[in-house]
Amino acid sequence: MTMMSDLSLDLVEEILSRVPITSVAAVRSTCKHWNSLFKDPSFTKKHCRKEAKEIQVIMVFDSWASLISINLHGVHNQKDGLVEPSIKQIGKLNQPEISYVFHSNGLLLYVTENNNNRLVVCNPYTGQTRLIKPRNTIHRLERYGIGYDNNNNYKILIFSYHDYHIRQEIKYEIYDFNSDSLRAFSFSLDRPIWRPCEELSLKGNIYFVAEEQMGKLEGDNMLLCFDFTKERFGPLLTLPFRSNGYDSVLLSAVREEQLAVLLKRWDAYEMKIWITTKIEPNAVSWINFLKFDMIQFSRRYHNLNGSFFVDEKKKVAVICERDILKETNNKAYIMGEDGYSREVNILGESERSPRMCSYVPSSVKIQQSLNSSGKRKERDY
Template identity: 55%
Template sequence: MTMVSDLPQDLVEEILSRVPITCLRAVRSTCKRWNGLFKDPSFRKKHSGKAAKDSLVVMMNGYRVCLMSVNLNGIHNHKDLVAPSIKQIGEFNQGKICRVFHCNGLLLCLTNDCITSRLVVWNPYLGQTRWIEPRTAYDKSDMFSIGYDNNNNNHKILRLFYELDSYINYEIYDFKANSWRIIPTSYIIVSNRRGVSLKGNTYFLARKIFEVEEGVEDYCLLCFDFTKERFGPPLHLPFHYHPVDDDTVLSTVREEQLAVLFESMDTHKIHIWITTKIDPNTVSWKKFLAVRTETIIDLYSFFDTRSFFVDEEKKVAVICDIQKLKPNRIDMYQKACIVGEKGYIEEVNLGELRYCCPLVCSVRFQLPSLV
């Protein structure tokens, strides 16, 4: 009988590269040889390629962070009997999580137990966590983002928060220094919309302070550069955005491009654009698709609940939202609407919600660097 240890190296790598990400921790603890293999850059690249085919997505549901498997097969082929599906395959259990942020496969989670808020970084690939102590106490209204310094591959956290007698403060946490520092800024970030991480930086919807003081709400895209530890210049959006009448959500495409969803209440249309070029100082856009909201039955969002991602190959977008179960009940369920160039395609029920207005977050998941 051939033992696993006697198998050729290339066969062992092929077998282990097919291990689901939720089982990695158990597999790596089996023996030193396998644990060392998962730290090898060439093997990790192969495993990342296998995992990418699984279309893994991270979502929040009921104050839990869940790893979901997305299957979009058959949406353009009616002969395929397998309907699109989104199924939970894993869960991060670190208490009641009220906010989650993603960068390079790392998840930054803000927990809240009604008494104190805590901040934890989770590396699903290594199965490790790191708790970040605050300079001043966290609050569930704080906004965070996570990125990295391209000069030394050092990860950092940006925090946006309010203090007494102040408008808004910004501070940055350095993983290597293990400390927070206050940084100056001249912008307001739209507080009810999460920023998204792209190539180590974070992009926000923003408006200038002096424009707000003058009563002019001119919204733009704004990049926080974690290498320079400062915001770049205002970048134009491909539409005029008014936060009272319109809805706008940011997302990423394979951690290479930025995508933006814009819903106009006047035209009853959802438009999605994708960047053709983007860095902290410049941006250009192309239209991905447009769909009338009448084709999506009862789709609406509460506060910061909507999220989406696109599949360029299949030319579809998956929009995650929430909907009332019955008009006379407070029970709610999540749904994901799959839309394409010709409008509505499919609706996937993600299950009943246990809370009135939980956060929802979906991002394309990639394996992180060894942090």
């Protein structure tokens, strides 16, 4: 019988490059050679390229985080006998009791929902994990995000809106991985806003949707960026449409390079998506991407509270939302040009609405905290 040790190095690399992200840690612990191979930059690039051929999503599902693969092969081509689009679970990540997940450049930030009041940062590809104890008790209205500055130093943003009052001054904290420190800040925006939402990471920074206020009148939804290099918020940026708090506005990252925004007005069936042609903390420009009609699902959704993802090459959007007709059902709607639409179940039923974020694997190392002797405590699984 042929053993793995009898195979050529090229064949071993090809086999290991097909290992799912959720199984990498177990495979690496099998032998020293495989562990060193997963640390090799050329191999990790090859592995990540294979993983990137499908849309990958981290979904928090009944307090567990799962890696989901969205396969869009065959979209627009069912008459040619190609495979139907599908959504499947690749595996669960080894971190239970999760209430919130945030992604940046291959790193995941979890907020646990038990009594430990802790944040967990992990890289599913390398298996590294770091626990972070916040200074205060975690509040349900606190917002969290992870990103990095121009020197690739990773940091965590923590701020809260404990009420729905209009604010112009934002108080926040930054946890710095390099110095293992937590610092407090205060920043005044150029205009007052309601509580920011729909946060996601792109190119190291965090972007939010925030509704500006014009005196006593409701203002437009705007885009707000937190710049980790300057450690402050940028100016309010315009979205490619005018909308207010009654409309649904969702954000999504496109290959970690562009930002996409979806608009569904509360009184309309039509949805529109734009993607950025330029995105910086203080400047943004947009282009139309896709427009489609959700009239066949009109009884189910007046407003959206879920997530969406796009494949710009196939000109397809995937909208993930809880089914209002049966609240335990989780649905995905694959929408494209010329009226193309498909409805797919997402892992059946759950007690609570799933939280989702796009995921792109990477070999980024998590800098560990200092021990009592001043040395870094390494954890590499």
